[in-house]
Amino acid sequence: MRLIPSCHSFCYFRLLARKNFATSVASSSVLPEFLTPKSLIGQLQQPFSTTLCLCNNKQIKRGKKDRKSTDIAAIKGTVSTRGVLVDDDEDDDDEDDDGGAVKKGKSNSGSSNNAKALAVEAMHEMEEYLKTLNDALIKHLSLKVNLKVYEDLSVTLENGETHRLIKFARISLKTPNGPVVLNFSDNPAAIKPAKLAIQSMAENVSPQMDGIVIHVPIPKLTRERREELATHSAGLILNEYKLALNEVYKKYTKLLDRSSNNKELVVRLCNGLLAEKRKYDKMGEDKVKERREILLKEIDF
Incomplete structure (x- = not known):
């Protein structure tokens, strides 16, 4: 879409399985505001995939001081069906050769597993x-x-209820470049509030009513507008993304510090998370750079 979400009326997404987007759009003078750390962190309430292995399957041998591994190796393992990281060597260490008796230090083993599970999350x-x-x-x-x-x-009805526009109208494109056609034959009472919501999207949006149908012309995206999106708006998106990653890192380093008495393990896990955060920072930068290049291409409409 050739419009930018408003920082005044932006109600952004839920992550993981749903990823429901509730957005509005603003004029070129208003920059996007999303990926806000507090709002995003609060939405991460769904359980993670129970089969994803974030690291290699090489096992971490406890008690081997001469092992050679990176900081992130402390997180290696697989995720069980309950989302808890399991080190396969833990079971072998916790049983005696003659009868499967549980050795001392089982509580320490449990706290280590909890710390690793937090790092995986x-x-x-x-x-x-x-x-x-x-x-x-x-x-x-x-x-x-x-x-x-x-x-x-988001469309707010006269009774105060707010729903997504797709609930009231059938939405389609008349041609690849517009206009957008909204058919309210099933919900004619929602036409007026829907038109107001569309008008709030941007200053240059002028919906035209034709009975129970609304036509929304799509303004041409000029070279100047593409440059603004590529430099100003894309940069803010990247900054907010990095802030969100920083919030994740801060939150989990605090949780890790309280999760285990094995301070050596906690330090390794925190260092590993820092390396991961920097990796995702770089991946985000690459994606934004790619999108900037696409926006700055000369395209004939």
Whole structure:
């Protein structure tokens, strides 16, 4: 879509399985505001994938001081069906050769596993933020008309209820470059509030009513507008993404510090998370750079 989400009326997404976007759009003078750390962290309430292995399957041998591994190796293992990281060598260490008796230090083993599980969750959250960044760049910094922007537009009825526009209208494109056609034959009472919501999207949006149908012309994206999106808006998106990653890192380093008495393990895990955060920072920068190059291409409409 060739419009930018408003920082005044932006109600952004839920991550993980749903990723429901509720957006509005503003004029070129207003910059996007999303990927806000507090709002995003609060949405991460769904359990993570139970089969994803974020690291190699090489086992971590406890008690071997001469092992050679990177900081992130402390997080290696697999995720069980309950989302708890399991080190396969733990079971062997906890049983005697003659009868399977549990050795001393089982509580320490449990706290170590909890710390590793927290580290895996942190990396998984970073991965979800990267996916969300990619979705946001495609959705809001695209040269093509994106009907998702209209489908997720919040419409407030006269009774105070708020729903997505897709609930009231059938949304389609008359041609690849517009206009967008909204058919309210099933919900004619929602036409007026929907028109107001569309008008709030941007100053240059002028919906035209034709009975129970609204036509929304799509303004041409000029070279100047593409440059503004590529430099100003895309840069802010990247900054907010990095802030979100920083919030994840800070949150989980605090949790890790309280999760285990094995301070050596905690330090390794925290260093590993820092390396992962920097990796995702770089991946985000690459995605934004790619989107900037696309926006700055000369395209004939």
